[in-house]
Amino acid sequence: MPNEGTRDAHAHRMSRRKMMKGAAAVLGALAIPAADAPASVWEAFFQKNFRELSKPELEKVLARLEKEYGKRYGKAVKVKATPPIEGVLYGYGLDLSRCIGCRRCVYGCVQENNQSRDPQIHWIRVLQLSKERGVDLEEAEQYYNPAKVPEKGHFYMPVQCHQCENPPCVKVCPVQATWKERDGITVVDYNWCIGCRYCMAACPYGARHFNWKKPGLPAADLVTETHYLGNRPRPVGVVEKCTFCIQRVRNTPGRYTACVEACPVGARKFGNLLDPEGEIRYLIENKRVFILKEDLNTRPKFYYFYAT
Amino acid sequence: MRKIWEFFKGTLFLVSKGSRAYYAWMVSLLILMAVGVAAYAYQLQNGLIVTAMRDEVSWGFYISNFTFLVGVAAAAVLLVIPAYVYKWKPIKEIAVLGEMLAVSAMVMCLLFVTVDIGRPDRFWHLIPKFGILNFPQSLLAWDVVVLNTYLILNLVIAVYICYKHYNREEPNPNFFNPMILFSIPAAVSIHTVTAFLYNGLAARPFWNASILAPRFLASAFCSGPAFMIILFQVIRKYTRIDIKNEAVFKVAELIAYSMFINLFLLGAEVFKEFYSDTIHLAPMHYLFFGLKGHSNLVPYIWTAMIFNVTAFFLFLIPQTRENFVTLNIGCVLIFVGVYIEKGMGLVIPGLVPDVLGEIYEYAPTGTELLLALGIWATGFFIYTLLLRVAIPILTGEFYVGDDGVKPVIVDTEFIRKADALAEQSYRD
Amino acid sequence: MKRERVRYGCILAAVALCLLAGVAAAAPPKGPQGAKKNGNGADHPQFAVPKPPFTPGIFPCSECHKEMKPNPTRREMKDEHTGIVLNHAQGQRWCLDCHDIANRDRLRLASGERISFDESYRLCGQCHGDKFRDWRAGVHGKRTGMWNGEKQYLLCVHCHDPHDPRYKPIAPMPPPVRPEAIK
Numbered sequence: 001m002p003n004e005g006t007r008d009a010h011a012h013r014m015s016r017r018k019m020m021k022g023a024a025a026v027l028g029a030l031a032i033p034a035a036d037a038p039a040s041v042w043e044a045f046f047q048k049n050f051r052e053l054s055k056p057e058l059e060k061v062l063a064r065l066e067k068e069y070g071k072r073y074g075k076a077v078k079v080k081a082t083p084p085i086e087g088v089l090y091g092y093g094l095d096l097s098r099c100i101g102c103r104r105c106v107y108g109c110v111q112e113n114n115q116s117r118d119p120q121i122h123w124i125r126v127l128q129l130s131k132e133r134g135v136d137l138e139e140a141e142q143y144y145n146p147a148k149v150p151e152k153g154h155f156y157m158p159v160q161c162h163q164c165e166n167p168p169c170v171k172v173c174p175v176q177a178t179w180k181e182r183d184g185i186t187v188v189d190y191n192w193c194i195g196c197r198y199c200m201a202a203c204p205y206g207a208r209h210f211n212w213k214k215p216g217l218p219a220a221d222l223v224t225e226t227h228y229l230g231n232r233p234r235p236v237g238v239v240e241k242c243t244f245c246i247q248r249v250r251n252t253p254g255r256y257t258a259c260v261e262a263c264p265v266g267a268r269k270f271g272n273l274l275d276p277e278g279e280i281r282y283l284i285e286n287k288r289v290f291i292l293k294e295d296l297n298t299r300p301k302f303y304y305f306y307a308t
Numbered sequence: 309m310r311k312i313w314e315f316f317k318g319t320l321f322l323v324s325k326g327s328r329a330y331y332a333w334m335v336s337l338l339i340l341m342a343v344g345v346a347a348y349a350y351q352l353q354n355g356l357i358v359t360a361m362r363d364e365v366s367w368g369f370y371i372s373n374f375t376f377l378v379g380v381a382a383a384a385v386l387l388v389i390p391a392y393v394y395k396w397k398p399i400k401e402i403a404v405l406g407e408m409l410a411v412s413a414m415v416m417c418l419l420f421v422t423v424d425i426g427r428p429d430r431f432w433h434l435i436p437k438f439g440i441l442n443f444p445q446s447l448l449a450w451d452v453v454v455l456n457t458y459l460i461l462n463l464v465i466a467v468y469i470c471y472k473h474y475n476r477e478e479p480n481p482n483f484f485n486p487m488i489l490f491s492i493p494a495a496v497s498i499h500t501v502t503a504f505l506y507n508g509l510a511a512r513p514f515w516n517a518s519i520l521a522p523r524f525l526a527s528a529f530c531s532g533p534a535f536m537i538i539l540f541q542v543i544r545k546y547t548r549i550d551i552k553n554e555a556v557f558k559v560a561e562l563i564a565y566s567m568f569i570n571l572f573l574l575g576a577e578v579f580k581e582f583y584s585d586t587i588h589l590a591p592m593h594y595l596f597f598g599l600k601g602h603s604n605l606v607p608y609i610w611t612a613m614i615f616n617v618t619a620f621f622l623f624l625i626p627q628t629r630e631n632f633v634t635l636n637i638g639c640v641l642i643f644v645g646v647y648i649e650k651g652m653g654l655v656i657p658g659l660v661p662d663v664l665g666e667i668y669e670y671a672p673t674g675t676e677l678l679l680a681l682g683i684w685a686t687g688f689f690i691y692t693l694l695l696r697v698a699i700p701i702l703t704g705e706f707y708v709g710d711d712g713v714k715p716v717i718v719d720t721e722f723i724r725k726a727d728a729l730a731e732q733s734y735r736d
Numbered sequence: 737m738k739r740e741r742v743r744y745g746c747i748l749a750a751v752a753l754c755l756l757a758g759v760a761a762a763a764p765p766k767g768p769q770g771a772k773k774n775g776n777g778a779d780h781p782q783f784a785v786p787k788p789p790f791t792p793g794i795f796p797c798s799e800c801h802k803e804m805k806p807n808p809t810r811r812e813m814k815d816e817h818t819g820i821v822l823n824h825a826q827g828q829r830w831c832l833d834c835h836d837i838a839n840r841d842r843l844r845l846a847s848g849e850r851i852s853f854d855e856s857y858r859l860c861g862q863c864h865g866d867k868f869r870d871w872r873a874g875v876h877g878k879r880t881g882m883w884n885g886e887k888q889y890l891l892c893v894h895c896h897d898p899h900d901p902r903y904k905p906i907a908p909m910p911p912p913v914r915p916e917a918i919k
Binding site for chain 3: 362364666668669
C-alpha cells in the first residue's frame with residue numbers, strides 16, 4: 001500500500017515538528033536558562049536553599065540580588081540577611097476595642113514591604129464585623145467603604161500572619177521553602193519556593209499570598225532597605241507573607257513594624273514576648289486576650305485584646 | 309541488547325502503522341496536545357494570573373483534575389486483585405490494560421501538578437540530594453513519592469508482562485508476584501495519600517473530615533472501572549482480544565457496591581454537617597445549596613448526585629447491568645458524576661468560603677480548560693500508544709521470531725479488520 | 737588644716753559622684769521603657785512627647801490673660817472660647833478645674849500642683865488611672881520609635897480633644913480589589 005506509506009510518513013513528520021516546536025516553547029518559557037545565559041542567571045537557577053548557604057555563598061547571593069535589583073529599579077538597593085537577635089521572641093497585640101478599620105496599616109505595610117501594587121497584594125486584611133454577631137468570620141466584610149469609620153454597630157478585626165508557634169504552613173511545604181526562625185518569624189525563601197500553594201491551603205488565617213503575575217512595583221515606590229527573607233522584591237510564581245517587618249525589627253535598636261507606625265489609634269502593639277517588662281507581656285497579663293481559631297492548635301503569637 | 313533494540317524498533321513500527329481511524333484519532337490528539345502546549349506557553353509567559361485562581365481560591369481546575377485522575381489510576385487495582393490474587397481467569401489478560409491506564413492517568417496527574425505550580429523551573433528542588441524533599445512532614449512530599457513509585461511500578465509490571473509475552477515466556481513468579489502484590493497497597497496508598505493531602509488541613513473543615521480517604525477510594529473504584537468497561541467493549545470490537553461478558557458484568561457489579569459505599573459515606577457526612585449545623589457547615593452549604601446568593605457549584609453537584617444515584621441503580625439491577633445500552637449509559641453517568649464530585653466538587657468547596665469567610669466564585673478560564681484538554685489528550689495519546697503495542701502482544705500478533713531476535717508482526721489481518729470496521733462505522 | 741579637709745572632701749565627693757554615675761549608667765533602666773525621672777522633685781516619669789497640639793496662636797494663654805482679672809465664678813463663656821463646648825463630664829467641672837487660675841500657661845492637678853502642658857497626661861491620669869497605666873506601659877495609645885530602644889509617646893490630647901475626648905471617625909483608605917477584578 002504505497003498510499004498508506006506516504007500518509008504514514010506525513011503524519012509522522014507532522015507530529016514530530018509539532019512536538020519539537022512544543023518542546024522548545026515549553027523549555028523556553030519554563031525559564032530554564034539558555035546555554036548562553038550570563039553566569040548570574042545560572043547562579044540564580046542553581047542557588048541553594050537559604051538555610052544551606054555558607055557565609056561566603058550568602059554574601060555572593062546578596063551581592064547578586066543587589067546588583068539585579070539595582071539594575072531593574074535604577075536605584076541602590078540594600079539586601080541584608082540580619083540573623084535573629086538572641087533572647088527575642090516576637091509577639092504582637094491588636095486592640096479590638098480601639099481599631100476603627102481605617103486600613104492605614106494595610107497601606108503602610110504595602111509601602112514598607114514592597115508589595116505588588118498591580119496586581120494588588122495586601123498582607124493585612126481588615127474585617128468588618130457586627131457587634132451583634134461577634135467574631136463570626138462567615139459574616140465578615142472586607143470591602144466596606146463608608147465615608148467615615150468606624151460605623152455604628154460594627155467593630156474591626158485586621159488579620160495578617162499570626163506567626164504561629166505551630167505553623168501548619170511550614171509543615172506542609174514540600175521543599176522546606178518556608179520555616180519558622182528562632183525569633184518566631186515564619187519566613188519564605190522566594191528563591192526556593194516552587195509555588196505549589198499548599199501552604200496557602202493550610203493557613204487558617206489567609207496570611208499567605210501568591211504572585212499570580214510578575215509583581216507591579218514602580219521604582220519610585222521601592223523601599224531600598226530590604227531583607228532577603230522580607231521585603232526584597234519578589235519574583236513571579238512564589239508565595240509571600242507578613243514577616244513582622246523583619247528588615248526593621250531585627251536591628252538593635254530596631255524600629256517598630258510599619259503597621260504599628262501607621263495605626264492612628266495605637267491599636268497595634270509589638271514587642272518581645274520574652275521581656276517581662278515589655279508591652280506584649282503587659283497586655284497578655286492585664287487585658288482580656290484571645291487568639292483566633294484557638295482550637296486549631298496553631299498557637300499564634302498574634303494576640304487580639306480588649307483594652308477596655 | 310540487540311534483541312531489545314529489535315523489540316523497540318518493532319514497537320515503533322506498530323505505533324506508526326494503523327487504520328484511517330487510528331490516524332485520525334492520533335492526529336486529533338496531537339492537535340489538542342499542541343493547543344495545550346500553546347496554552348501552557350501562554351500561562352508561563354503571563355503567570356498563573358491567566359487562570360481564575362486567586363489567593364481566596366488558590367487551587368482550581370488543574371488540581372481538581374489531578375485528584376480525579378489519581379482515583380482513576382488507583383482503580384487499576386480493582387482489576388489486578390481479582391485477576392491475580394484469586395486467579396480469576398476472565399480478567400487476567402486485561403489486567404495489563406488496567407495497569408497501562410494507571411500509567412497514563414499517572415502521567416496526566418503529574419502533568420496537572422506541573423502546570424499548576426508557579427515555578428516549574430524549580431522542580432529539581434523536589435528531588436532528594438539535589439533539592440530538599442520535605443519527607444515525611446509534607447503530605448505533598450508523600451504524594452510525590454507514591455505517585456512516582458506507582459507510575460514506575462505499573463510501567464514496569466505492564467512492560468514486563470508484555471515483554472515476557474512477546475518472548476513467548478511465562479513471567480518469573482519470584483519477581484512478578486511480589487510486584488503485583490505490592491501494587492495493590494500502592495494503589496490504595498496513592499489515593500489515600502492524596503486524600504490525606506486535603507484531609508490533614510485543619511484550616512479547611514470541608515476537607516478535614518476523616519471520612520475523606522474512604523470516600524476517595526470508594527469513588528475511585530467507580531470511575532476507573534467504568535472507564536474500563538467502555539474500553540473493554542471498544543477493544544473487543546476492534547481487536548482479537550476476547551473479553552467475556554461475564555467479566556464486564558462482574559466489574560459492573562463491583563462498581564455498584566463501590567457506589568453504594570460512596571453514597572453511604574457521603575450521606576454520613578452530609579448528615580453530620582447539616583444536623584450539627586456548626587460554622588463548618590458553610591462549605592457544604594455552598595456546594596449543595598449556595599451561600600449568600602453564590603451558587604456556581606450547585607447545578608454541578610446535583611447533576612453529579614443524580615448521575616451517581618441513577619448509575620447505582622442501573623448497575624445494581626441485573627437486567628440493566630447486563631444490558632449493554634443501560635450499562636454504557638451507567639458508565640458514562642458514573643464517570644461524569646465522579647469527575648464532578650471528586651474534582652471541582654471536592655477542591656473548590658474546600659476553599660469557599662475562604663478562611664476569613666470570603667466567597668470568591670471560581671470558574672476555570674479558557675486557558676485552564678484548553679490546557680486541561682491538552683493534558684487529557686496527552687493521556688489518551690500515551691494510552692493509545694501503549695495499547696497499540698500491548699494488544700498485538702497479548703493476541704499473539706507481535707512476538708519474537710524463531711531466531712530469538714527479530715520480531716514478527718502479524719498485523720496485516722488486524723489492521724485490515726480494524727480498517728473494515730472503521731470504514732463500516734464511518735458509513736453508518 | 738581646715739582647707740585640707742575641704743580639699744579631701746572635694747576629692748571624695750568627686751570619686752563618689754563618678755562611682756554613682758558609673759553605677760547609674762550600668763544599671764538597667766527601671767520601669768516602663770523610655771521613661772526618665774524628672775528633676776523637679778516629684779517622682780513622675782518624664783516621657784518623650786511631641787509638642788501639645790494647641791490651636792494656632794492660642795498659646796501662651798498669658799498673652800491675653802495677664803491683663804485680665806481672674807473670675808473664679810463658674811459660668812458660660814460668652815465672649816471668648818465660644819468654640820469650646822465641653823463634652824467631657826460637663827456637669828461636674830468647668831475650665832478652672834484643670835486650667836490654673838493664677839498661671840494660665842499651666843495646668844492644675846487636684847492636689848493644687850501646677851504642671852506644664854507637656855505633662856498633661858498627669859492631669860488626665862487623675863481620673864483615668866487605668867488608661868494612664870496602660871499608656872505608660874505602651875498599651876494605650878500610639879507609641880512609636882524603637883521596639884527595643886527609645887520610644888516616642890503621644891500625649892492623650894494628640895488623639896483626644898480634652899474638651900470633647902471621643903475619637904472622631906475618619907475616612908477609611910480604599911478597600912482591597914476583589915479577586916474577580918485582579919487581572
